[in-house]
Amino acid sequence: MPSPPTPRERAEAKRRDRAAKEEVLREAAKAAEARRWGGRLPDDRVRRINGALELARLDRELVDGITDLDPATQRAVAVWAARRACAAAGLTDLDWVKPALAALERGESLPFADLGEAFRLLDADPHVRRTTVASYDGRHEHISQQHMAVPALWSAAADDPLRAGLESLFHAMVTFGIDYRRLMSEVREAFPELAERDPGGG
Numbered sequence: 001m002p003s004p005p006t007p008r009e010r011a012e013a014k015r016r017d018r019a020a021k022e023e024v025l026r027e028a029a030k031a032a033e034a035r036r037w038g039g040r041l042p043d044d045r046v047r048r049i050n051g052a053l054e055l056a057r058l059d060r061e062l063v064d065g066i067t068d069l070d071p072a073t074q075r076a077v078a079v080w081a082a083r084r085a086c087a088a089a090g091l092t093d094l095d096w097v098k099p100a101l102a103a104l105e106r107g108e109s110l111p112f113a114d115l116g117e118a119f120r121l122l123d124a125d126p127h128v129r130r131t132t133v134a135s136y137d138g139r140h141e142h143i144s145q146q147h148m149a150v151p152a153l154w155s156a157a158a159d160d161p162l163r164a165g166l167e168s169l170f171h172a173m174v175t176f177g178i179d180y181r182r183l184m185s186e187v188r189e190a191f192p193e194l195a196e197r198d199p200g201g202g
Contacts, residue, residue, distance in 0.1 A: 042067070049163050050155075051170025058136070058173075059184055063166065065194040071161040073191065078156035078164035079104045080190055084183065085152035085172035089145040090129045096121045097153070104156050115154045122150055133177030148175040 005013070034041050037053065038060030046052050046067055056063045066077055083092070083101055091097045099111050100118075112118045122128060132142040152171035158164040169187065173180045188195040 038063075045160075045162060046166070049166050051173075052166045055166060055170050055173065058180070062184060062187070062194060065196070066165050066169070067162060069165070069191075069193060073193065074161035074165040075107070077187065077191060078158070078161065078168040080187065081165070081168040081172040082152045082156035084186065085149040085168070085175040088172070088175050089149035090131065091122075091146060091149055094125060094127060096125070100153050104153070110153065110157050115151060118150050118154060119147070122146055133175075133179070136173055136177055136180040138178065143174070143177055145175050145177070148177075 030041065036057070037047075038056045040060075041047075042052070042056065042063065046056075046063065052063060066074060069077065079101075082104055086092045086097055086101065092101065096111070096118075103110055110118075112121065128146055131145045133145055134141050135143050148171060152168045152175065155167035155171055156164050158167060169183075173183055176183045
């Protein structure tokens with residue numbers, strides 16, 4: 001008869017069993033997160049970007065396409081998205097938005113100190129035409145386009161071009177609301193590199 005396991009062997013067997021169970025849980029959590037991101041995990045930079053997960057749920061190929069762009073083109077996507085958000089919300093020609101868009105085009109700092117100041121300018125401006133849309137996910141009927149567009153300006157000025165591109169596009173998507181698919185088509189038309197990542201084959 002084999003001799004019974006020693007206390008050390010029993011402890012080692014318990015440790016291996018615990019490690020195996022923890023590995024199963026880690027893999028299950030990783031698989032669940034991958035499903036949330038459209039089937040595969042992005043890199044850590046993308047995972048930390050505000051709005052990237054929502055974009056990936058709706059159009060994972062577009063997120064990957066922007067991630068693969070060079071920094072200058074990522075920045076161009078950001079500026080484009082900010083401009084489209086402002087146009088959709090009717091803000092483009094306002095006295096405080098026009099210089100902000102021009103600063104983004106030149107790669108300069110925005111003419112307001114923070115996002116709070118931008119919202120104060122928005123709320124105080126009597127020339128703002130107030131419009132609402134249904135949210136992109138259909139959960140809300142009346143979302144202020146103007147309040148959704150302003151963060152796109154701020155995000156487009158982020159130091160990291162990838163963050164600027166994805167985050168400002170997310171805010172533009174929220175500004176478009178239920179009509180967000182039109183924005184996704186427009187960004188692919190504006191940046192042909194992204195059209196190659198069109199899941200619809202366009």
